[in-house]
Amino acid sequence: MLKPLNPILHSELRLAIMSILIATESADFVYLRTETGATAGNLSVQLDKLQRAGYIEIEKGFNGKLPRTTCSMSDKGREAMREYIDTLQEYLGTAIKSR
Amino acid sequence: MLKPLNPILHSELRLAIMSILIATESADFVYLRTETGATAGNLSVQLDKLQRAGYIEIEKGFNGKLPRTTCSMSDKGREAMREYIDTLQEYLGTAIKSR
DNA sequence: AATATTTGGTTTATTTTATAAACTTGTTTA
DNA sequence: TAAACAAGTTTATAAAATAAACCAAATATT
Numbered sequence: 001m002l003k004p005l006n007p008i009l010h011s012e013l014r015l016a017i018m019s020i021l022i023a024t025e026s027a028d029f030v031y032l033r034t035e036t037g038a039t040a041g042n043l044s045v046q047l048d049k050l051q052r053a054g055y056i057e058i059e060k061g062f063n064g065k066l067p068r069t070t071c072s073m074s075d076k077g078r079e080a081m082r083e084y085i086d087t088l089q090e091y092l093g094t095a096i097k098s099r
Numbered sequence: 100m101l102k103p104l105n106p107i108l109h110s111e112l113r114l115a116i117m118s119i120l121i122a123t124e125s126a127d128f129v130y131l132r133t134e135t136g137a138t139a140g141n142l143s144v145q146l147d148k149l150q151r152a153g154y155i156e157i158e159k160g161f162n163g164k165l166p167r168t169t170c171s172m173s174d175k176g177r178e179a180m181r182e183y184i185d186t187l188q189e190y191l192g193t194a195i196k197s198r
Numbered sequence: 199a200a201t202a203t204t205t206g207g208t209t210t211a212t213t214t215t216a217t218a219a220a221c222t223t224g225t226t227t228a
Numbered sequence: 229t230a231a232a233c234a235a236g237t238t239t240a241t242a243a244a245a246t247a248a249a250c251c252a253a254a255t256a257t258t
Contacts, residue, residue, distance in 0.1 A: 015104075091118040
């Protein structure tokens with residue numbers, strides 16, 4: 001029987017966010033928005049879910065006088081991604097290995 | 100900007116179904132049910148979506164006197180999976196290659 | 199110097215999707 | 229012959245994703 005895919009990660013936008021953060025260590029709201037093409041509302045909601053899950057940390061500060069929200073991945077998030085990718089590979093089996 | 104992940108494939112149960120079919124070429128309703136652990140209702144709905152998308156073919160026949168639904172992947176389905184996996188790898192980048 | 203616009207978001211409402219519960223049709227079994 | 233089972237489908241509910249509307253502060257415009 002197949003393992004379940006972590007439902008927090010198995011979401012297009014949340015996976016996109018996590019994929020960016022796993023590579024860059026830190027990214028702000030505006031960058032995530034342009035990179036993912038998400039609406040601000042959607043991005044806000046999904047960042048919140050990732051934070052509640054303990055997968056990312058969100059720091060609110062200022063860039064000069066303008067607000068700035070900086071996100072980075074937590075160890076828990078990195079571990080969850082590792083497991084998610086493992087599970088994905090179990091699903092996709094040979095199909096993914098052959099590329 | 101990240102490419103969208105085919106929403107028909109980016110669903111746990113549908114991905115599980117497609118993953119089984121990509122490896123086995125053909126599987127019946129009962130097998131898919133036990134293998135995925137899905138409820139019959141959910142499986143029925145998701146098979147229907149995959150069929151409407153043209154990703155699988157569904158043949159209804161009999162196993163003795165009992166109904167039997169056999170599913171197999173279409174060329175279009177195989178192509179969609181190829182693309183989906185490519186896109187996933189773009190998302191996951193190095194994280195997936197290192198395993 | 200008032201007012202309009204832009205930036206960087208959040209909150210709330212709507213739509214879509216996934217899932218489960220209830221039902222159907224026919225078949226064994228007691 | 230009635231109860232239980234198999235193999236599904238249909239419909240109702242719960243959860244999720246997404247967008248629309250809103251807000252506060254900063255900057256630009258007339």
